[in-house]
Amino acid sequence: MSALSLSVSAERVCRQLDELAAFSDAPAPAVTRVLFTPTDMQGRAFIKRLMEDAGLSFRVDAAGNLFGRWIGSEPNQPAVATGSHCDAIPHSGRYDGTVGVIGAIEAVVSLKAAGFQPRRSIDVIMFNAEEPTRYGIGCLGSRIMSGRLSPEAAGELRDQDGETFETTRKSSGCLGKLPSVRISPSKYSAFVELHIEQGPLLEKQNLPIGVVTAVAAPAAFRVTFHGEGGHAGAVLMHERKDALLPAAELTVAVERAAMELGGKDTVATVGILDVHPHAINSIPSRAEMTVDVRDIDLQRRDLVLEVIKRYAAEVAQNRGMKMNLEMINADPPAKCDVQVIAAIQAAAEEAKLPALPMISRAYHDSLFMALIAPTSMIFIPCRGGVSHRPDEYASPAAIRGGVEVLARTLARLSHS
Numbered sequence: 238m239s240a241l242s243l244s245v246s247a248e249r250v251c252r253q254l255d256e257l258a259a260f261s262d263a264p265a266p267a268v269t270r271v272l273f274t275p276t277d278m279q280g281r282a283f284i285k286r287l288m289e290d291a292g293l294s295f296r297v298d299a300a301g302n303l304f305g306r307w308i309g310s311e312p313n314q315p316a317v318a319t320g321s322h323c324d325a326i327p328h329s330g331r332y333d334g335t336v337g338v339i340g341a342i343e344a345v346v347s348l349k350a351a352g353f354q355p356r357r358s359i360d361v362i363m364f365n366a367e368e369p370t371r372y373g374i375g376c377l378g379s380r381i382m383s384g385r386l387s388p389e390a391a392g393e394l395r396d397q398d399g400e401t402f403e404t405t406r407k408s409s410g411c412l413g414k415l416p417s418v419r420i421s422p423s424k425y426s427a428f429v430e431l432h433i434e435q436g437p438l439l440e441k442q443n444l445p446i447g448v449v450t451a452v453a454a455p456a457a458f459r460v461t462f463h464g465e466g467g468h469a470g471a472v473l474m475h476e477r478k479d480a481l482l483p484a485a486e487l488t489v490a491v492e493r494a495a496m497e498l499g500g501k502d503t504v505a506t507v508g509i510l511d512v513h514p515h516a517i518n519s520i521p522s523r524a525e526m527t528v529d530v531r532d533i534d535l536q537r538r539d540l541v542l543e544v545i546k547r548y549a550a551e552v553a554q555n556r557g558m559k560m561n562l563e564m565i566n567a568d569p570p571a572k573c574d575v576q577v578i579a580a581i582q583a584a585a586e587e588a589k590l591p592a593l594p595m596i597s598r599a600y601h602d603s604l605f606m607a608l609i610a611p612t613s614m615i616f617i618p619c620r621g622g623v624s625h626r627p628d629e630y631a632s633p634a635a636i637r638g639g640v641e642v643l644a645r646t647l648a649r650l651s652h653s
């Protein structure tokens with residue numbers, strides 16, 4: 238393959254990222270875009286238009302994942318896929334996931350402009366609900382695609398209003414049957430995802446590209462403590478069963494377990510803690526919380542998880558309260574594929590951009606795509622390593638570099 242002369246427009250990508258960020262339920266610069274809300278539907282229509290404008294043939298699957306295909310000269314060969322997500326957790330930023338979707342479309346645009354012809358077809362995918370905001374579980378689209386989550390279990394997932402995924406997806410126009418979402422391992426010869434690092438390493442070392450060798454193992458569960466509500470003035474302290482108190486004890490224990498039993502890569506977070514009835518002058522009768530534990534070492538992750546779960550039962554018992562614990566997910570880590578890693582490294586070299594092999598501590602759709610296709614990821618630096626915050630930022634130069642490396646990687650993979 239002769240050397241490609243590529244011209245990536247970071248200006249166009251940044252303008253499109255800004256346009257997408259305007260579809261938000263939070264005031265700028267914050268972004269909130271939750272699966273199948275009117276705002277998300279506008280964002281999805283915007284991505285569809287970008288795919289079509291890039292000359293990709295568009296389809297949407299029954300789970301709402303969007304695909305844009307550039308048909309290769311050998312369309313019967315397994316295709317190469319790339320992509321990421323466009324949903325945004327409450328009050329977050331504009332680069333998480335979106336760079337990997339809009340950047341992938343720009344990669345195709347720049348390859349086309351350079352006169353490149355793919356041998357294998359190239360699919361740009363916008364995965365649905367990588368974030369767990371609506372249905373509690375992350376990577377919904379890629380979980381179903383990879384077979385990690387059954388169509389039956391996916392269809393029965395409920396949001397906070399009790400509406401099932403089955404109902405919402407249909408009323409959002411995804412009319413096929415969920416089992417059709419599953420992708421066979423013979424469909425893709427490789428998958429590569431472009432994403433902001435969401436950590437500080439690249440910026441600290443002044444490096445433009447990270448090549449991901451493994452994605453850490455995430456797990457999460459939900460605990461509900463059932464106490465007794467009552468009047469905040471009238472019920473005396475020794476007569477109370479305040480449901481917030483075991484939740485508070487457990488919250489502190491979550492930090493302790495990760496720090497004392499884990500290693501430097503073990504992280505644990507209580508991201509949601511809700512009390513009922515949520516009134517100043519009412520004793521909480523119910524406390525619901527989530528615990529998110531991650532590690533690159535599966536055994537260590539599971540040990541920390543078990544200790545926290547045991548402690549949840551203990552605090553409930555000590556306070557004479559009922560407790561429900563519901564696992565949300567417990568996924569193994571993903572090891573990236575050596576050939577896809579090598580293709581990214583060669584592409585970075587071609588673009589004259591030094592690349593650092595690194596681990597992804599955040600999860601991504603790549604965690605599930607790795608179950609059905611040789612997979613790796615391209616990371617670009619983001620300011621201060623900040624993500625899931627409104628001040629998340631990746632510079633046009635960083636984005637341009639990432640898109641160029643992605644384009645050159647896709648070119649290699651489509652001819653391999």
Ligand code: GLV
Nearest residue numbers: 368598599600601
């Ligand atoms: C994805 O957003 C994650 O929580 O890692």
Ligand code: MN
Nearest residue numbers: 326333368625
């Ligand atoms: Mn995210």
Ligand code: MN
Nearest residue numbers: 333334367601
């Ligand atoms: Mn993301």
